[in-house]
Amino acid sequence: MADPADIRRAWDVEALRGLWTRARAAVEAEETTFRLELPDDAARQAVGDLYGRPMWGEGTRISVPKLDAALRASPFGVGLREALELLHGRPLGGARPTAAPARSADPLAEQLAAHGLDGAGWAGPWIDWVHRYGRISRSELPALARDAAAVLAELTSDRVVSRAELAALTGDPHALDTGTALSRVVFKAASLALGDQRPRRDLWASWGVVRNAASAGAVCWALPLVGADPWSRGVRERAELGLPAHLSLLDLRAAPDRLVEPGTAIAVCEHPRLVEAVLGERIGHPVVRATGPLASALLSRLAADGAELHVHGDFDWPGVAAVARLVERTGARPWRMAAADYREALDRAAARRTDLGTLVGDPVRTPWDPDLAGLMADTGRAIDEEMVLPSLLADLRS
Template sequence: MGVADEVRAAWGGAALRGLWARAREALEAGERTFRLELPDAQAQRAVGEVYGRPMLGHGTRISVSRLDDAVRGSRFGLGLPEVLEILHGRPVQRGGTTARNEHRERSGGTLRAALERRGLAQAAWAEPWIQWVHQYGRVDDAELARIAERAADVLAHLALAEPPQEWTSRSSLAARTGDAAELDNGTTLSRVVLRAAALAHGVDAPSNERERRALWERCGVTLDAVSATVLCWALPLVGADAWSRGVRQRTALGLPTHLTLLDLRTAPARLVEAGTDIAVCEHPRVLEAAVAEHLAHPVVCVAGFPSTAARMLLRRLVDDGARLHVHCDFDWPGVTIARTLLELRDARPWRMAAADYREALDRAAAQRTDLPNLVGSPVDTPWDPELPVLMSTAARAVEEETVLSVLLADLRKRTEADPPGSARPPKRP
């Protein structure tokens, strides 16, 4: 095997494509440094091994001269221009800004046309996504047209602007537009689609399995029917079937229940009586405290942005006529979650007004409780337009744990009579 073959074998993998593409652009434009995005752990590790220092985070700045020194000091002993010529099959064209711009325009046109055919080209995320794919997407020129069409097909089926009303499995979505495995983790199509989804929802690109799963679910895509769960306590189920009895028995034992999509698909058609009041919180700490005090008021915890299981359960409950009382953190992500939940029928805010936020600030000051800084961009709150103004002025976040005593006091005020079909939590000494 010759040196060129060894270079291609060692450095021609997908994890390093972004490095070599940006290095070529920098050399041809006469730039001394360039910004490199590191979308995953594999890219961080591979670039770090070539560059000679650990790579942390999602991006870094690379020195062209240091990269040249690193590759010259490798076992191949070749300079950066020689390495790029081997990997790309063409020499580096110094001062080739015009050619580079032409290539950018061609790739951008291919991606833009694919989006245009699905009515997506005017979306706010479209142009930033096109720029990202060109610079960091690590898509071979020969594959670009196919990836552009497949990505546009998938994106057209995702919930990118509004909360999803229904869900599909990732394999079914991929199969609808081609290969059922092409959206699996690590594939080129999965990478570019998730980047568009992150831009559309205004969140960071996912860097681990948990974040990828959350982003897929936010777009209405489930990875499977058993891993996404919703945490519940004391649901007053009315059914006499084995499924309902099993959930009620856990309540009787003083245990909460994690329901999966498979659980909910197996559940009886009717869960609760019309008019049932159900508290909905963001953090498991609230539900845990309700369990610890054996409070009989039903609680559903969404544990951050609602999963597919959480959305399905809450929709089932409101279809039965339940009334949801929603509380989340007083920070911008929490307000966003609350807005999503309050779009459900018969959902209402629970201590989420400007007056409640002001009261929490005053209580924290009186108790000398440190509150974290409020970061991010303001989010409108249709239920109380004064809330984001006050939050922006105070610039402090109030987490649910800070107001836990107030929330628990509300839950204690439930009537002593058990709702029909409930299993009252046991009283302990």
């Protein structure tokens, strides 16, 4: 070990004394993180230099394993326990800091297993992330593990729910509000499961979570509902007034078991501009906008009734990916989404000297027409659904 006198000269300074006091308490309590106050610039500078990252504001959360690793990587090469015993002049109680608690006794692993989620591909990386970066103390971990596993089990059930309904599983209606510890760790699980870093709202939606049960989500026009009940009559009356129906989660839950007759043809689009144009012309063909978890739930209901869904989207990678998911999940038929349709749209744009966007992201397979993905990758240009609106409207008129 380095000369104790050198260690004391470097680390036994006023700017670091708060760090050592809080670190000792955390180690002796066998906690993996602790909250550290940073009262002035001197403390922020000293702690940041030692810990290995800049410090801002009046406080931060410190990871015990990371602090231990930072001290071992320093020129003195001592661990956290050794440093604390040297600086304070007395031995420590408690266990030695480790990167993470033993998996067999880990509350996170136990709770995931209790809900059948321990085999998910994201489970292991998520547990490691919570311990290392989740800013959850040992005393808080059991309750958070219980609540997080309950929420995650509901998220993976393929049922559309509101965020408030998820929070109600924990007994706290605000448990999933932005900024809470539970929201933070559940959001991380979603990002690991979906393999991307989409905005928080998009990740919630991808797992079937709506902001609340009352806000509208599924937009539809002229659905030929078969029911004689007040709900069905109300939706039909919207169309009679020349208005679309904006269905919330509460609407879908109040809907009758059967919506339409088998074989009913329904157009499915990506952009509201098509719905607006259909309304403007009072075209009687039913249309549903396929965006968000409520629209997905509605389309699944319609497909279960035997409706024939004809789906169109943007000619870009997210657009064709959305079409592919709907085809796989509901048996929908791609509508004007072939390579020939894409080529026709490109030629029309060139003739009109229309600027086209660049395709962004990784290519997506188009099983209904493999030539489409290849042609899109070769040309590298995106075609927005609005650009082919005349062709889509002509189909709907006929």
